[in-house]
Amino acid sequence: MEKRVITYIDGFNLYFGLKSKGWRKYYWLxxxxxxxxxxxxxxSLVKVKYFTARIEMPDDKRxxxxxxxxxxxxLKQIDLFYGKYLSTTMICRNCGSRWLKSNEKETxxxxxxEILTDAIQxxxxxxxxxxxxxxxxxxxxxxxxxFPDKRIISVFPPNRVSNELQNVxxxxxxLSENKIKSSLFPDKIIKPDGFILHKPIEWN
Numbered sequence: 729m730e731k732r733v734i735t736y737i738d739g740f741n742l743y744f745g746l747k748s749k750g751w752r753k754y755y756w757l758x759x760x761x762x763x764x765x766x767x768x769x770x771x772s773l774v775k776v777k778y779f780t781a782r783i784e785m786p787d788d789k790r791x792x793x794x795x796x797x798x799x800x801x802x803l804k805q806i807d808l809f810y811g812k813y814l815s816t817t818m819i820c821r822n823c824g825s826r827w828l829k830s831n832e833k834e835t836x837x838x839x840x841x842e843i844l845t846d847a848i849q850x851x852x853x854x855x856x857x858x859x860x861x862x863x864x865x866x867x868x869x870x871x872x873x874x875f876p877d878k879r880i881i882s883v884f885p886p887n888r889v890s891n892e893l894q895n896v897x898x899x900x901x902x903l904s905e906n907k908i909k910s911s912l913f914p915d916k917i918i919k920p921d922g923f924i925l926h927k928p929i930e931w932n
Contacts, residue, residue, distance in 0.1 A: 730772040731853040734846055735763040736839050738859030739780030745860070745885025746908075754908050756796065756927045760803045762903075762911035766856055766883060773805070774852065777842055779835045781811040792928040799917050799925050809842070811835045840867030847875045854879040858903070860888030869896045 811834030882900035917925040
């Protein structure tokens with residue numbers, strides 16, 4: 729019998745990993761195709777869960793993110809989970825100048841909830857977690873304590889390796905450029921309603 733796999737993807741952790749390598753050309757990424765390339769022959773990919781937050785500014789980045797999210801929504805195998813993107817006014821102590829600092833919230837909590845819930849409901853045999861966020865360690869550790877037969881594998885985005893995660897999972901590896909670049913969406917995607925999504929030109 730094939731072993732069931734669910735992939736949990738930390739959207740911003742993956743994005744900043746790609747950005748750190750200068751891999752803007754890989755942002756238009758089909759996460760279902762990528763997940764299929766990460767499983768073994770005796771495994772079956774039953775679901776991909778993608779965790780992110782909608783950004784509000786600047787407007788050009790917001791529009792590019794919206795295009796990408798709409799592309800993901802064309803894939804029935806992917807569930808999207810949204811956290812919050814909060815902007816805080818920062819003040820320089822020396823000169824008094826102000827600026828907005830934006831932070832994504834709730835992704836690690838949402839991932840932790842889904843992993844533990846899926847383990848309780850026996851929805852997977854193996855969980856692949858695409859993230860290098862060490863804040864996930866307590867949830868992984870607890871899941872392993874309750875369900876020692878469930879395998880949890882860390883898949884680190886580029887430049888996002890976490891020693892803490894390595895210590896609590898059953899295995900780990902880093903996403904390779906070959907797997908990423910062979911998992912891109914086509915430049916044009918036709919939605920069921922006939923609307924055409926275009927890869928942002930800034931991502932070429």
